Amino acid sequence: MKTHQTLPGVEIQDCGQKVGLNGVDNGALRFRSVRIPRDNLLNRFGDVSRDGKYTSSLPTINKRFGATLGELVGGRVALAYSSVGVLKVSATIAIRYSLLRQQFGPPKQPEVSILDYQSQQHKLMPMLASTYAYHFATVYLVEKYSEMKKTNDEQLVADVHALSAGLKSYITSYTAKALSVCREACGGHGYAAVNRFGGLRNDHDIFQTFEGDNTVLLQQVAADLLKRYKEKFQGGTLTVTWSYLRESMSSYLAQPNPVTARWEGEDHLRDPKFQLDAFRHRTSRLLQSVAMRLKKHSKTLGTFGAWNRCLNHLLTLAESHIETVILAKFIEAVRKCPDPSARAGLKLVCDLYALDRIWNDIGTYRNVDYVAPNKAKAIHKLAEYLSFQVRNVAKELVDAFELPDHVTRAPIAMQADAYAQYTQVVGF
Incomplete structure (x- = not known):
């Protein structure tokens, strides 16, 4: 507000602190008795002349509607694809920790990795399978969206509109729940902020509301x-x-x-x-x-x-x-x-x-x-x-995501010396 001088009749208000994504500076904008210059009309697909006549370069209502939708679905495509990225990160952290963490086992024998427990497999392995499924689905969605932008084909526009709405909704809802499952699967260490589940959960939560x-x-x-x-x-x-x-x-x-x-x-x-x-x-x-x-x-x-x-x-x-x-x-x-x-x-x-x-x-x-x-x-x-x-192939499956340590950024998910790095971060 100190560096942006508003014009008469223009009001700007900050939306305040949010649950997450506070690096995004959301605000509200209000116009009171402000005349918008004709040069600033949003008239890419249609225009209104000074005498009130509407014209468009697109000949039919369906083509105009399709062109408008084509501008809206890009955000949904991006959110679906990005949500899979969040799911890959959280699944990688939880599975690497579950392979590393050893707890209990048969009498007088070494303790076993907690991923050897059927209950932990039940939590995480179907999630890993779903992550792969959503990866291929969103890659397909991006390809269809790219084709739609090149051709502006009416049928393709309608298809991508519905598909992007469905995949965005389905995948972001799944990922939101999966983040909590991953946190719980890592026990108390998953609750440590440095291991990122809290931040990922807060920042991703709005994906369920963004773009619809x-x-x-x-x-x-x-x-x-x-x-x-x-x-x-x-x-x-x-x-x-x-x-x-x-x-x-x-x-x-x-x-x-x-x-x-x-x-x-x-x-x-x-x-x-x-x-x-x-x-x-x-x-x-x-x-x-x-x-x-x-x-x-x-x-x-x-x-x-x-x-x-x-x-x-x-x-x-x-x-x-x-x-x-x-x-x-x-x-x-x-x-x-x-x-x-x-x-x-x-x-x-x-x-x-x-x-x-x-x-x-x-x-x-x-x-x-x-x-x-x-x-x-x-x-x-x-x-x-x-x-x-x-x-039995979980390590190879998460390694195939090719997420380096500086991307996962969770000490318990480090590929080497995880516990040493974790204890150092928390001050031991």
């Missing part, structure tokens, strides 16, 4: 899904991300095969086709059922009332669709990996991600008899076994 509240963004995804669902029955086309709804939605909505519902062999459960079919079956059923519910309630409650009555269902639908996209991109990345050894490692991590997600929503699959009780039990058992297998 996550709950609102998920509603945008659900609305777009319903629009595509309606177009499907009117002979319309679907963009690539939604194509599974067009290509084989009828098969996903068919009654589950009672034979395959009982298959519990490892080869079947680790088959990408089974995994992706399961995700798509859930999304297709959620989409069909919420469309019917909205139609029913709108007759008595109106459009707004029906939407509000089905809101939790709509949010679940959006999350299910985003998980389906994430898995599809992960499976594709595994298939395209040129190195056999690396591909085997990625396949292991991909299988853990898929089966952990299925198990976390096993009630949905059981309710429609998509998975028989014995198969549900086999999924849970295999997911735990895959967590154990991923634990």
Whole structure:
């Protein structure tokens, strides 16, 4: 305020101290009876002449709307990608500490790393698998965003708009919860400010609100899904991300095969086709059922009332669709990996991600008899076994993020002399 002189009618107010990101100087701006010079109009896509006539270089409403959205989605793309970066840092700190920290063990034998405990594996290994899944999904999102900016293709603009809203919402919400899990997994040392979980958590927390509240963004995804669902029955086309709804939605909505519902062999459960079919079956059923519910309630409650009555269902639908996209991109990345050894490692991590997600929503699959009780039990058992297998390569998996010590900046995550550096920092 000492170095910025305001003009008459212009007021600036600082927003004050925030929970985090206080290096970003947020403020409020107010204009009172201020005339904006015509040279300062925000008129990139449209203009208003002195006599009040509107003109635009873009010929249609859809093109103008698409161009405007194209300017908004960049922030969501960046937040989704950045949130994965935060998740990589926090997972690296927690897993390296869990490999280093030894506690208890069999009688008269050396103590074991706490990552050898099944409970610690249950906390961190599915998270590590999710980190890889989100990495490939956001790389795909950045590629589609870049293509959109080059072409301004209407369909691509709409696709990237919905995809960026969904991935930003889903990933930032996941990372916010994962930061607390990582902190708890490191015990008291995780509570030390120098090990960064508190700072990461505070600075990242706003990601759930930046560029749109996550709950609102998920509603945008659900609305777009319903629009595509309606177009499907009117002979319309679907963009690539939604194509599974067009290509084989009828098969996903068919009654589950009672034979395959009982298959519990490892080869079947680790088959990408089974995994992706399961995700798509859930999304297709959620989409069909919420469309019917909205139609029913709108007759008595109106459009707004029906939407509000089905809101939790709509949010679940959006999350299910985003998980389906994430898995599809992960499976594709595994298939395209040129190195056999690396591909085997990625396949292991991909299988853990898929089966952990299925198990976390096993009630949905059981309710429609998509998975028989014995198969549900086999999924849970295999997911735990895959967590154990991923634990055996956890060091290599986090090292592959290539995060140097000056980026992680947590003493307990140092690749050498971690305890010595930690005790030195805290004054011992």
